Amino acid sequence: MNRRLTSVEKGKGLASPEEPPRAPRVKVPDFDKAELVHNHKLMLVGRITNPKIQKMWALLPFLSDHWKVST
Template sequence: MRRQISWDEKGKGKMVDQAPPRIRVKAPNLDTTTLVKKHELTLIGRVTNPQEQQMRKMFPYLIRKWKLKGNAVGSDMGRDCFQF
């Protein structure tokens, strides 16, 4: 006849050593008003249908659609993302 092994012998008893509680780290307050002002005319987007929408045609289209005047710069960020 076999002896039944207890929970404690299996290591399934109550935990005696508990992990210390996690300490929350607070991020400092950051004033981003200058960054927002600097990049207020920046658009970051993604081409939703890369098989039909070509990145090189996206920038001239946006310039015409928004009737922009002056310098407008667009860059391909990879993975179908762009910054304008």
């Protein structure tokens, strides 16, 4: 097998099919966020970074004690 393959035979240098145009961005109208912030002021959003070591059932009581929040 001394024959070398050309770039076309390898599939290199071929133009990829064009992707469809992206959908335009959604524009959200301006609104007063005060009520939204008030309704969600105690919400916690996060994730456990090491689930093999950190357990959610142990982390929640720790955080409530740390923040001095009654459940």
